[in-house]
Amino acid sequence: MKIGLIGLGKMGYNLAQNILSHKHEVAAFDVDVNNVNKVKEAGGIGAASIKELVAGLEAPRVIWMMVPAGEITESVLTELKELLTPGDIVIDGGNSNYKDSIRRADELAETGIHFLDVGTSGGMAGARNGACTMIGGNPDAFATVEQLFQDISVENGYLYAGKSGSGHYLKMVHNGVEYGMMQSIAEGFEVLDKSDFDFDYEKVARVWNNGSVIRSWLMELTENAFSKDAHLDELKGIMHSSGEGKWTLETALDLQVATPVIAMSLMMRYRSLEDDTFSGKVVSALRNEFGGHSVVKK
Amino acid sequence: MKIGLIGLGKMGYNLAQNILSHKHEVAAFDVDVNNVNKVKEAGGIGAASIKELVAGLEAPRVIWMMVPAGEITESVLTELKELLTPGDIVIDGGNSNYKDSIRRADELAETGIHFLDVGTSGGMAGARNGACTMIGGNPDAFATVEQLFQDISVENGYLYAGKSGSGHYLKMVHNGVEYGMMQSIAEGFEVLDKSDFDFDYEKVARVWNNGSVIRSWLMELTENAFSKDAHLDELKGIMHSSGEGKWTLETALDLQVATPVIAMSLMMRYRSLEDDTFSGKVVSALRNEFGGHSVVKK
Amino acid sequence: MKIGLIGLGKMGYNLAQNILSHKHEVAAFDVDVNNVNKVKEAGGIGAASIKELVAGLEAPRVIWMMVPAGEITESVLTELKELLTPGDIVIDGGNSNYKDSIRRADELAETGIHFLDVGTSGGMAGARNGACTMIGGNPDAFATVEQLFQDISVENGYLYAGKSGSGHYLKMVHNGVEYGMMQSIAEGFEVLDKSDFDFDYEKVARVWNNGSVIRSWLMELTENAFSKDAHLDELKGIMHSSGEGKWTLETALDLQVATPVIAMSLMMRYRSLEDDTFSGKVVSALRNEFGGHSVVKK
């Protein structure tokens, strides 16, 4: 199969190598020509523009977008809509909001173009060596490219999830679960860290990865992290987030699902972005008001 | 009535004045002789030791302890046990754990001494001008001193709550509710503070105190606090805690009651004591491991 | 002043009486003619339609909408926009989302009509006897009707909060705080209820209302509720919500503010709507899978 790949960042470049290693062709475009050159070195075909990329593919075309969610995805799709012809298939492998994906599938369907929303998990290593992919959209379009998903995913690592939006929905919820699992592990290690015992965290993570109920890839990554920096002394505990956890929580609110653990995982991330909080000042001021408790002045 | 008062700190000194203003006599002792002298100036009788204080009271004696919970309460009680005689009444007006109060009541009852566990709310101003008191213990002992509680409390501001421990239990839960209310107010003001609007917090607290559903003494104190420092710029948001919120949560766990709001109120206090967290480092390290997300180095 | 009042439900009817009692005139419309008749009996003027209501007012008109947020507010505004003339003032006293209010103010401003977004707190009794009102919008328009707000609100109970949206934003956050306070109180009483003590909840609420740190209108209402049904035996613990708590949380997420207490207050409401949960089934199934722990079958 010949795949047009747009977006060659951390995930896209690894994906290009993955696709190429399965004897597919890759025609690749990125706003950074250096990234395009890297794919050319890896055996792919370079394109200087989306227009050139599309022109180099025969209908029915298969285009995989691996670009940041939001405005960039929107503008690439707008451009593609002008260039593609009925029967072509556009795959959005980024972390788009599932509501956008439903809308985009509807819009493209009006011109006969198929749109598959694909959640991709497994990090950069997965993108390179075997990803986990969750696919939503038209079932016939999926059938046309199923072989591609089978090739780039680990065994049993792809799932046609249903109608448009279901792929990105599944990825969104996956990330919500991921937030909760990460925070669970993190809280556990903090309870170890504040104790009187003198644990070797790398060894703890290792034993927890061998035979325990909580063995998991995230715990393996924890082991890796501690192997490099035994007490994570070099890091600050600032936890950024890229949106899917928030979307999961917002979706839960819309559906009236109680998801306290996902909520708290996200909120502790927000809290970590602050050196000090206004809410803390209010509570501190109140304790001083009624009890004369001393406050910490700046 | 003549009251022996042990402990003349922030709360005890205000209480002494309160009792004196209701035409009771106060014999007072504190480890700090300056505090004793202040009560003497206010019309009380000073004592140089607990022994002297007890000796100056006629049986059946009424002793009010207003000392820190824990070891100091325990040691004062141990000393009192040797000095008092059957029929005497000891009042613990501090923030003792209700389980200790149950044990102490049992221990003192063996020698015929009554023990009342009294939760006191209302802060320093309340201790001075009219407190809220919740009393547990022997009902006859309570009846003996009911007039005292009526005098020092605001109207309808004292309650005989039941058997030993119930007074401190009620105070403990009161503080748990207080934690939750304070955190609720504090979160609300932070949502105001991070918005694009330009609210005057003192005025907001004032309008919320007049006619709104959330009007409350805590909101009045919020208004006071903002009147002194419009944005609390002088404070750090470090929220200490003195134990009752933790006890409420521990009790809830023992009773298998879901108290998420009290739990989170306490945890945000603990979080505020930290500049950085180990859990944050773990999550940050994990995000870097699987996604190559950049970490913030120290 | 002569006020055109649209919407005569629980809040609107009480508000009509409140306005009338301050020697203003009220021209009133409601989709239910019975409600209109009640206002006529109270001294107001009835209108058979919005058109008739507007026709009966002289420019510059003052129209107060007290209708459900969302579609109904939108459709009433659409109709008013056709009927009103530059300089007229529309007041939305309902629980509209502040983002809608900002948009509506902009849209009406294009035709020279002023729009004030007014959060109203204090429940039905407040609407009748003295409300708490938070007003956003054009400051000149506010000045024109300030006397009305002063009259219908309790002393110090109205606040011009700033530009359009600020009134409803303040009310939204007020409700978020309210959720947290209510859940705090509720958790406290459950910790009492599961204990070995035998508390009289009405008396507990009363003593907490007199002199304690947590004295508040909500605690007074708690006292009232327990005075009618000592153990709330007649109620089911199903906690509905009408949107503002959810909006507060969604806004907090957008602003990256950690609001765990508001979040948990809302989630416990959602949880209360369920007899059983899918998440509970998953955990139960997992415990059975790894530990052979027995599951409860239906």
Place this chain on the structure above:
Amino acid sequence: MKIGLIGLGKMGYNLAQNILSHKHEVAAFDVDVNNVNKVKEAGGIGAASIKELVAGLEAPRVIWMMVPAGEITESVLTELKELLTPGDIVIDGGNSNYKDSIRRADELAETGIHFLDVGTSGGMAGARNGACTMIGGNPDAFATVEQLFQDISVENGYLYAGKSGSGHYLKMVHNGVEYGMMQSIAEGFEVLDKSDFDFDYEKVARVWNNGSVIRSWLMELTENAFSKDAHLDELKGIMHSSGEGKWTLETALDLQVATPVIAMSLMMRYRSLEDDTFSGKVVSALRNEFGGHSVVKK
């Protein structure tokens, strides 16, 4: 090595088989003679009492207790203390509280008996085929029996964690993490379940187990569970707990560690035990009091 094994329940019986399969001898006792007979059939030696079991072992003896934490563990240890001689090693492989383990190690050390506190993870299958073991206690005693732990654990699946208490502490925290992970997964599936999509949960769990960031043994168990009952229709969502999650939270409170996810995981378990809540009634009553919102009557 010859091991005296006390307690042949779900875990103990599987452990007996595990030990026997590694060419160790097992002398086994259980209060239920049927369990003893099952071990005899599996190649072990039966004992009719703890006394007989101890008598059949040569000093220095190795005794593995696999009995319920709390009173039973305490009474077995009391009996053992009378029977054992200096140099003997007692292993507590149950879920004892680490504070008890520290105390017990100290008490036994007075008579020269070694005590190892061993957290055992991996469920019944792990106990049979390869467990995860975390060991605290005297390092020389551990060295004496290290081969046993190596044999019964999976590769890299045992860890000498440090001084007495550290093994059970590590297991306790492991379970806290487990609570959080399970609740994370469970919340995710509920967000799927309430959506408009029509997911096949077994397939979702499978794809998440292959290549995704959240692949884990718990997710494999989730896949198993859904393979047996596609929507868990046969289960009620009642989530029991056996203590370690609560201990983790209590320990976190003592150490002032914010562990919101572990806290909420536990609280949702408690909540699941209730059909209705008193807190829900209080909030429902309050909403009725101030807003006239309808309540659901029984």
